[in-house]
Amino acid sequence: xxxxxxxAGISGHTAALLLRRKLSKKHEVIVVSPNSLWNWIPSNIxxxxxxxxxADVTFDLPSVYKRARIEFHQAKAIEIYPEGLGDAxxxxxxxxxxxxxxxxxxxxxxxxxxxxxxxxxxxxxxxxGLGPDGFTHSVCTVDHAYSTALxxxxxxxxxxxxxxxxxxxxxxxxxxxxxGAAFEYIFNLEFELRQKGVRDNAxxxxxxxxxxxxxxxxxxxxxxxxxxxxxxxxxxxxxxxxREVNWITGAHxxxxxxxxxxxxxxxxxxxxxxxxxxxxxxxxxxxxxxxxNKIGEDISNQLFNASxxxxxxxxxxxxxxxxxxxxxxxxxxxxxxxxxxxIGIAFAPPHQISKPRKSKNGTMIAPAPPxxxxxxxIMGRIVANSIADMINGVSENPTHAASMTEIGAAxxxxxxxxxxxxxxxxxxxxxxxxxxxxxxxxxxxxxxTTGEIGTAGHWIKKLxxxxxxxxxxxxxxxxxxxx
Amino acid sequence: MSVTEAKSYPAPRPSKLTLFMRSFLxxxxxxxxxxxxxxxxxxxxxxxxxxxxETPDNR
Ligand SMILES: Cc1cc2nc3c(=O)[nH]c(=O)nc-3n(C[C@H](O)[C@H](O)[C@H](O)COP(=O)(O)OP(=O)(O)OC[C@H]3O[C@@H](n4cnc5c(N)ncnc54)[C@H](O)[C@@H]3O)c2cc1C
Numbered sequence: 420x421x422x423x424x425x426x427a428g429i430s431g432h433t434a435a436l437l438l439r440r441k442l443s444k445k446h447e448v449i450v451v452s453p454n455s456l457w458n459w460i461p462s463n464i465x466x467x468x469x470x471x472x473x474a475d476v477t478f479d480l481p482s483v484y485k486r487a488r489i490e491f492h493q494a495k496a497i498e499i500y501p502e503g504l505g506d507a508x509x510x511x512x513x514x515x516x517x518x519x520x521x522x523x524x525x526x527x528x529x530x531x532x533x534x535x536x537x538x539x540x541x542x543x544x545x546x547x548g549l550g551p552d553g554f555t556h557s558v559c560t561v562d563h564a565y566s567t568a569l570x571x572x573x574x575x576x577x578x579x580x581x582x583x584x585x586x587x588x589x590x591x592x593x594x595x596x597x598x599g600a601a602f603e604y605i606f607n608l609e610f611e612l613r614q615k616g617v618r619d620n621a622x623x624x625x626x627x628x629x630x631x632x633x634x635x636x637x638x639x640x641x642x643x644x645x646x647x648x649x650x651x652x653x654x655x656x657x658x659x660x661x662r663e664v665n666w667i668t669g670a671h672x673x674x675x676x677x678x679x680x681x682x683x684x685x686x687x688x689x690x691x692x693x694x695x696x697x698x699x700x701x702x703x704x705x706x707x708x709x710x711x712n713k714i715g716e717d718i719s720n721q722l723f724n725a726s727x728x729x730x731x732x733x734x735x736x737x738x739x740x741x742x743x744x745x746x747x748x749x750x751x752x753x754x755x756x757x758x759x760x761x762i763g764i765a766f767a768p769p770h771q772i773s774k775p776r777k778s779k780n781g782t783m784i785a786p787a788p789p790x791x792x793x794x795x796x797i798m799g800r801i802v803a804n805s806i807a808d809m810i811n812g813v814s815e816n817p818t819h820a821a822s823m824t825e826i827g828a829a830x831x832x833x834x835x836x837x838x839x840x841x842x843x844x845x846x847x848x849x850x851x852x853x854x855x856x857x858x859x860x861x862x863x864x865x866x867x868t869t870g871e872i873g874t875a876g877h878w879i880k881k882l883x884x885x886x887x888x889x890x891x892x893x894x895x896x897x898x899x900x901x902x
Numbered sequence: 903m904s905v906t907e908a909k910s911y912p913a914p915r916p917s918k919l920t921l922f923m924r925s926f927l928x929x930x931x932x933x934x935x936x937x938x939x940x941x942x943x944x945x946x947x948x949x950x951x952x953x954x955x956e957t958p959d960n961r
Contacts, residue, residue: 624905653913653914656911656913657913657914657915657916659908659911659913660908660909660911660913660915661915661916662908663908663909664908665905665906665907665908666905666906666908667904667905667906668906688904690904692905750953751953793945793948794948797948797949797950800949800950801949801950804950804952808955813955814954814955815955816955817953818952818953818954818955819950819951819952819953820950820951820953821948821949821950821951825948825950825951826947826948826949826950827944827947827948828944828948829940829941829944829945839925839927840925842924842925845937845941847940847941847943847944849944849947849948867940867943867944867947869940871933871937872924873923873924873925873930873933874924874925874927874930875930875931875933875934875937876937878930878934879934879937879938879941901945901949902945902949
C-alpha cells in the first residue's frame with residue numbers, strides 16, 4: 420500500500436514519521452511538499468525580531484526523509500483524482516515540481532491513502548497593500564520573518580538618532596486567525612526595543628480583529644486566579660497596560676498604503692492610522708487544489724469549502740452561534756472518500772470558535788478558528804494511527820479520534836526572549852472548542868485551563884524549540900517527545 | 903473605535919511583588935516544574951482516543 424502525504428508542516432510531517440514507524444517496509448510513505456527546508460514556524464517570531472537566524476529554525480528535509488526511508492517529492496500538489504481518471508482507475512494526485520532542476524514538471528503520483536496537510540495559503544491579496552509585496556511585513560514564513568528583522572534593524576538605527584516611530588502589529592483583515600502569533604510578535608518587539616534602548620521613541624499599536632483582547636480566536640478563556648474566575652481579557656489588558664502597548668480591537672483593515680492604513684471597527688467607525696513599520700498577518704485560505712472525478716468533471720466543491728479547506732467528518736450545516744454544538748467538530752478527519760483525510764489547517768472547520776460579529780456597516784469581523792501546533796500534530800498522530808490500522812486490516816474505518824472539543828492545547832506565547840529577564844505567557848486550555856454543556860457558563864475546565872506570565876515560560880518556549888526540532892529531524896528516540 | 907491608549911486605560915496593574923516574582927529565578931524554577939506538570943497533564947488528556955474497529959462513531 421502507498422500513503423501519500425501532501426505537506427511537510429507540523430501535521431503532515433508528524434503523520435509521515437509516525438506512519439513510517441508503524442507500517443512495515445513493504446508499504447510506501449511518500450511526502451510531497453514544495454519547500455526543501457523544514458521550518459519550526461513558532462520560532463519565526465524570534466527571527467522576525469532579529470533574535471534568531473533562519474538557520475536556527477529550519478533544516479534540510481530531504482536528508483531526514485532519506486534516513487527515515489520516506490520518499491520525498493519537492494513539488495506542490497495541484498489536482499486530486501480520488502477515483503482515478505478513465506477506465507484504469509486508481510486514485511492519484513497531480514503534482515508540479517518546485518525543484519530548480521525540473522521546475523514546473525508535472526507528475527502523477529498514485530495513492531491508496533492520501534493525507535492533505537497543506538496548511539494555509541497566505542491570502543495577502545484579501546486586503547489591498549497587505550504583505551511583503553505591499554506595505555507591511557510578515558513573520559509567517561522564515562523568509563518573511565528574516566526580511567522583517569532587517570527592516571526592523573534599519574528602523575531601530577533611525578530611532579537611535581532620536582526619531583519617533585509608530586509600529587503597528589496585528590491582523591490585516593477582519594477574518595484572520597492566529598492572533599496569538601501577532602500577540603507574541605508585539606511583545607517580543609516591545610522587549611527588543613527596550614533591550615536596544617529605543618523604547619521611548621516607539622509608539623506601539625496592536626490592531627486586531629478580536630472583539631476584545633485575550634480572545635485569541637477561541638472566544639477567550641476563563642481562568643481561576645486569586646479567588647475569582649477571571650476572563651483572559653482582564654489579564655491581556657493588564658499586560659498591554661503594563662508594557663504600554665496601545666490597541667484597537669474588532670478591526671477590519673480595508674486598505675494599506677505606504678505608511679498609512681484604513682480600518683473599520685465593530686462600531687462601524689472608519690479611521691486611518693499612520694505607521695512607520697507594520698507587521699500584519701494575512702487571512703488564510705486553503706491552498707489552491709482542485710479535484711476531479713473519473714470522467715474528468717470538477718468536483719472541487721464536493722471536497723473543499725468556499726475558502727478552499729477540505730471538508731471532513733464535521734457537521735457543515737449552517738447554524739447560528741446559539742446552535743453551535745461540540746458534535747459539529749470532526750473526530751477522525753476522514754473525508755467523503757474513505758481513503759482521504761485532511762489535518763491541521765487544511766481541514767475545514769464547521770464554524771468559528773469565537774462569536775462571529777458584523778460591524779454596523781455589515782462588514783464581517785470574525786476571527787477564524789485557530790488550529791495551532793499541538794492540535795495539528797495530534798491530528799497527524801491519530802490519522803497516522805487510523806491509516807496504519809486500516810492498512811493492517813484492523814478495521815475498514817478510522818480507529819482513532821481527536822475532536823477539538825475533546826483535546827486541549829498548551830500554548831506558550833513568548834513576551835521577550837531572554838533567559839534571565841525575558842518571559843512568556845504559559846497557557847493551557849481544555850478543551851479547545853468550548854463545551855458549555857459539560858462546563859456551564861465558562862465552557863472549559865477551570866482546573867485544566869490556566870495561564871501565567873514569567874521567565875519560566877521563556878525557558879519552556881526555548882526548550883520546546885529545541886525538542887520539536889530534534890523530533891522533526893527524527894533523531895534517536897524522537898518518538899518519545901510528545902506532540 | 904480609535905486607538906485605546908494603554909497609559910490611561912484602567913486595567914489592573916501588577917504589584918511590585920508580582921513583577922519581582924515573575925523574574926525571581928528560584929520562584930520561576932518552581933513555576934517551571936509546575937507548568938511542565940500542567941502541560942504533561944494536558945498532553946495526556948489530549949492524545950485522542952482509540953475508537954476501535956467498527957464502532958458507529960468512527961465515520
Ligand atoms: C508566526 C507564527 C507563529 C506561530 N506560533 C505558534 C505557537 O507558538 N504555537 C503553536 O502551537 N502554533 C503556532 N503557530 C501556528 C502553527 O504554526 C500552525 O498551527 C501549524 O503550522 C499548522 O500545521 P499544518 O501542518 O496544518 O500547516 P503548516 O505547518 O503550515 O504546513 C503546511 C505544509 O504544506 C506545504 N504545502 C503548501 N502547499 C502545498 C501543496 N500544494 N502541495 C503540497 N504541500 C503543500 C507547506 O510547504 C508546508 O510544508 C504559529 C503560526 C505562525 C504563522
